[in-house]
Amino acid sequence: VAAIAPYLSPGIRAATWLADEGHANPRTITRLLAARAIESGAEVRSHTRLADVGRSASGFQVTLASGEGREQVRADRVLLATGAATMRTGVLFNLHLPVFPAGLTMTATERTAPMIGHLVQHVGRRLSMKQAESGNILIGGGWASRLQRADTGFDLSRPATINPEALRANLKAAADTVPGVAALNIIRSWTGIVALTADQLPLVGAVSRVPGLYVAAGGSGFTLGPTFARLLAAEMAGECGGDGELALFSPDRFDHLNGFMG
Numbered sequence: 001v002a003a004i005a006p007y008l009s010p011g012i013r014a015a016t017w018l019a020d021e022g023h024a025n026p027r028t029i030t031r032l033l034a035a036r037a038i039e040s041g042a043e044v045r046s047h048t049r050l051a052d053v054g055r056s057a058s059g060f061q062v063t064l065a066s067g068e069g070r071e072q073v074r075a076d077r078v079l080l081a082t083g084a085a086t087m088r089t090g091v092l093f094n095l096h097l098p099v100f101p102a103g104l105t106m107t108a109t110e111r112t113a114p115m116i117g118h119l120v121q122h123v124g125r126r127l128s129m130k131q132a133e134s135g136n137i138l139i140g141g142g143w144a145s146r147l148q149r150a151d152t153g154f155d156l157s158r159p160a161t162i163n164p165e166a167l168r169a170n171l172k173a174a175a176d177t178v179p180g181v182a183a184l185n186i187i188r189s190w191t192g193i194v195a196l197t198a199d200q201l202p203l204v205g206a207v208s209r210v211p212g213l214y215v216a217a218g219g220s221g222f223t224l225g226p227t228f229a230r231l232l233a234a235e236m237a238g239e240c241g242g243d244g245e246l247a248l249f250s251p252d253r254f255d256h257l258n259g260f261m262g
């Protein structure tokens with residue numbers, strides 16, 4: 001461990017190392033993926049909401065809402081990739097899709113000389129650390145932030161708020177694991193909302209009860225999203241090899257929740 005990752009605390013007695021593990025900046029990658037999709041013929045409508053859905057003869061009559069008003073679109077198939085809002089978008093199809101919101105926290109240190117050359121995760125404590133190209137060290141690992149409330153549930157339109165205790169514990173885990181970060185200033189902490197399912201596995205695949213409807217929500221979506229997209233796109237295009245790679249994540253495992261939905 002000391003030879004491969006000398007920045008780790010001498011208290012770390014053993015580690016596993018995956019040579020092709022990596023990390024990427026979602027703010028760069030997400031825009032790049034969208035640009036490539038558009039180059040390949042996709043039409044992207046940002047700031048546009050799936051507002052309503054009806055059945056048409058061969059698929060769905062979808063209502064999209066944006067600042068410019070409402071628009072009807074016909075679709076043979078619909079994929080709900082609406083993250084923590086999937087429980088709400090499922091309602092448009094008269095479905096319970098059991099996806100729940102949870103708030104998480106990330107923190108960035110000031111820039112420093114190259115120190116951490118790997119994506120570091122701790123097996124016994126909640127911690128993930130990586131150093132960006134700019135030199136900032138990013139610290140996270142699944143520490144909670146607090147969701148804001150609305151009259152009818154959690155308010156997904158407002159950011160979760162920082163939980164100081166969780167933030168302190170996250171930073172302590174970071175400094176215990178990589179003592180060099182203890183001397184760095186924190187420049188920013190922020191929160192985001194993730195989607196959890198009842199069994200913590202992602203919800204990815206066809207919804208048999210509503211032919212033509214597919215879901216992709218939950219799980220470590222930044223890491224696994226491209227794989228889900230590749231497999232699901234093939235399935236939606238009827239190219240599925242039938243090897244069942246997504247079977248474990250099928251939304252049909254929760255079909256019993258919809259048994260009484262008239």
Ligand SMILES: Cc1cc2nc3c(=O)[nH]c(=O)nc-3n(C[C@H](O)[C@H](O)[C@H](O)COP(=O)(O)OP(=O)(O)OC[C@H]3O[C@@H](n4cnc5c(N)ncnc54)[C@H](O)[C@@H]3O)c2cc1C
Pocket residue numbers: 048049050051081082083084085089103104105106128140190191192193194195216217218219220221222223224225
């Ligand atoms: C602090 C933090 C750290 C994380 N770290 C990691 C990590 O290290 N590795 C990892 O793999 N994952 C990580 N995640 C999880 C990862 O960010 C998510 O799993 C991923 O973003 C999910 O992508 P998604 O496209 O499924 O959903 P989202 O990114 O939540 O996107 C859903 C989209 O649907 C839109 N939407 C909602 N309702 C509607 C509607 N009615 N009509 C149209 N659009 C709608 C929303 O506006 C949103 O843009 C982290 C998350 C957080 C918050």
